Amino acid sequence: MTASLQLYGVQAPGLALSSKRLEFGTKGINFSATLTSSCAIFRTVERSCRNTALRVSCEAARVDLLERKETETCNLSGTGKELTCVMKFGGSSVASAERMKEIANLILSFPDERPVVVLSAMGKTTNKLLTAGEKAVTCGVTNVESLEELSFIKELHLRTAHELGVETTVIAKHLEGLHQLLKGISMMKELTSRTRDYLVSFGECMSTRLFSAYLNKIGHKARQYDAFEIGFITTDDFTNADILEATYPAVSKTLLGDWSKENAVPVVTGFLGKGWRSCAITTLGRGGSDLTATTIGKALGLREIQVWKDVDGVLTCDPNIYPGAQSVPYLTFDEAAELAYFGAQVLHPLSMRPARDGDIPVRVKNSYNPNAPGTVITRSRDMSKAVLTSIVLKRNVTMLDIASTRMLGQYGFLAKVFTTFEDLGISVDVVATSEVSISLTLDPAKLWGREIVQRANELDHVVEELEKIAVVKLLQRRSIISLIGNVQKSSLILEKVFQVLRSNGVNVQMISQGASKVNISLIVNDEEAEQCVRALHSAFFETSS
Ligand SMILES: Nc1ncnc2c1ncn2[C@@H]1O[C@H](COP(=O)(O)OP(=O)(O)O)[C@@H](O)[C@H]1O
Ligand SMILES: N[C@@H](CC(=O)OP(=O)(O)O)C(=O)O
Structure with a gap:
């Protein structure tokens, strides 16, 4: 208590x-x-x-x-009597006025639901903002006005306002603010990660204002919220901030307090927070609106969290690698978390944490095809018939082979290796060990988030440190293929995997079965990886045996 x-x-x-x-x-x-x-x-x-x-x-x-x-502290499970669920819509679901109108209809088509709506930025706005910021660093102040990304963003948002029939004043200040910010970046010739987060925040701030104004215009009372103003308190890790515990009571207090005074649909910016020390706007990492949605679900103790995407739920593999991927009807939080962590773009890697803590089902649905059943993610599911659920690929991974320079029987070797990573603040993804050697992959999300120069120095530094106790081989351009499923059936899975890989002439460079018991990871060369995923998909999902 x-x-x-x-x-x-x-x-x-x-x-x-x-x-x-x-x-x-x-x-x-x-x-x-x-x-x-x-x-x-x-x-x-x-x-x-x-x-x-x-x-x-x-x-x-x-x-x-x-x-x-x-x-x-707010009674987290007892306060959500009236608001029923979270509905989060990603960029593709709110990419245009037409899409926003469809989303509004979709929300209204569930008369029994009283949702909190979470929105991402329209379409590819976040990417455009980042490109505009990078160009502004070198283009010169007088050229900012003609940056094509800035014109695109202005035109998209103004056109959307016109087509929705809402006042352009709802976003005018933000468009002007964005222009000024780009000029500032241009003057400073610098784009820090703190400024980068402020820059991308314009996307979500504008999409939510447009959508909320539209709901009000069609007679459905709505109220816009900037997450960083309603208690989304995060670490100060700009571009990849983590939500702090204090967020839950603060968000609950604001949203439920306002709702109790007036039943206006809350429309909240996804992806954004406020750094607890800096008080500056932070972002939760790419795709972070999923995490905003599950955080609100837990904070308000809601019945369900829905994340609406442009695919029929979580699929058996990335449809960009294999278009024949099928939707997975049920997943556990552990499976979904592992799948997201190992690279499936469909969910934010940390988004399952609040849902699992609050034991709130997450439903992944397709806003382009609302009748498709989608994927339901819950604490447990019937695993008796489950073998493989999904195949995930993470490319461009760095692998290290570290062999102790001492002979067998040396104690403390693993501890020394991991202390080196801890000291350098680098996290490790997949590990396989013997007493005197260890193979591991480095978490690219953490490493590649940094500047190229910083990254190269870091890798050199890691190798230098480890070479004090071991012979180190740095292997780049590797891929992790993660097989998410029922690891109780690992022999069956591995038997099939090795048959497939052998017949495709692929050598596995490392294999690891995570403690989560839902994932077997294989490391192969980047250039062989996609072909492997396709072959594995055919073997597991397209044959009857
Ligand atoms: N296993 C997978 N299942 C479903 N989608 C996947 C998977 N792996 C990659 N994707 C990609 O993720 C995209 C959906 O995620 P995202 O773009 O973040 O959605 P949104 O922006 O709507 O929240 C899909 O369009 C698909 O291309
Ligand atoms: N707009 C942010 C946050 C987000 O969650 O987007 P989406 O839901 O479209 O993946 C991004 O592009 O990363």
Whole structure:
């Protein structure tokens, strides 16, 4: 049982709260969450500490303690009496005015649902914003106006407003702000990851404003929310921020509080948050609107989370690799998480976490084909007949073969290897070990998120460090093929896999069965990978045996 202790403070004008540090000196207090807003600091503490006197010391400028108030943390499962579900629509589902009208009809076609709507940016807006930002660095201030991406974004959003019949004023400030920001980037000749997040936030801020205005126009009361203003508190890892615990009660309080006053459909920006130290806009990693949706689902204790895409649910493999991929009717949270983590673009890698914690079913549906049943993701499912569920490919992975320079019997070798990665802040994806050697792949999401120069230095540095204790081989352009399914049937799966790979003349360079028990990973050369996935798909999903 936790209680929330809220300490309200006033800020000296013009000072960001993040520049101050409040210290809670009393021993034994277990802070399970922290969140700051421009005028308050909230800390969630264990109930047992309720009456403990807190010594609050303020390091920087003035923070006056105005009020100390104890409140029960929102009852997460009991508050969602009225709002029923989350409906998240991805970029392809809101790519044009016509698509937005269809989505509005779709929402209205479920009269028993009272959804929280989460939207991504329209179509490929996020990519266009990023390209515009990169071009702005070098194009010169006077040329910003004629950047084709800026013109495209302006034209798309203004046209959408006209076609929806809503005032262009709902997005005018954002279009102007975007223009100014690009000029700023151009003047500074620099695009930091913090600015990058601010830049892409314009996409979701505009799509939600247009859609909410449209719902209101057709007589369906709606209210737009910027996630970074309603308590989506994240780490300050720009471009890949993680949601902090304090988000749940804050989001619940705002959305349920407003809903109880007026039943207006909440339309929330996906993908965005607010860094808890910086108070700047952050993003949750590409495809992060899925995570926004599941976070809201958990925060409000809703009955279901729906993510509407442009495919008939989660498929047996990436349809861009094999167009004959079929939809998977049921998945567990573990299977879906593994599938997303190992590269299936269809779901954000962390999005299953809140749904699993809240035990809320996630339904993946096709907004272009609403009648298709889609995929239902739940805590457990009948695995008695399940063998292989889906095949996932992650390309361009770096692999390391590390062999100890000592002989057998050396203890501490694995510990030293992993300490090196920990020290360098690099996470590892797939591992296979013996007593004196270890093969592993490096998480490309973490590594490739950094600048090219930084990346090359990092790899050199890893090899240099490891060479103090081992012979190291750096192998690039490898692919991980992940076989998601019932690992209880691993012999059956592997028998078939090796038959297929042998008949295709492919040598597996490493194999690993994860502790999650839903995934077997194979490492092959990049250039052989797609052909392998197609051959494996035929063997597992297109033959009767
Ligand atoms: N196993 C898979 N199942 C379904 N879609 C997949 C899979 N692997 C890759 N994809 C790709 O993911 C896309 C859907 O994800 P995404 O583009 O993020 O959707 P949205 O933007 O609508 O949220 C599909 O169009 C498909 O090309
Ligand atoms: N617009 C962001 C966030 C997002 O979730 O998009 P989508 O739902 O279209 O994948 C992106 O492109 O990454």
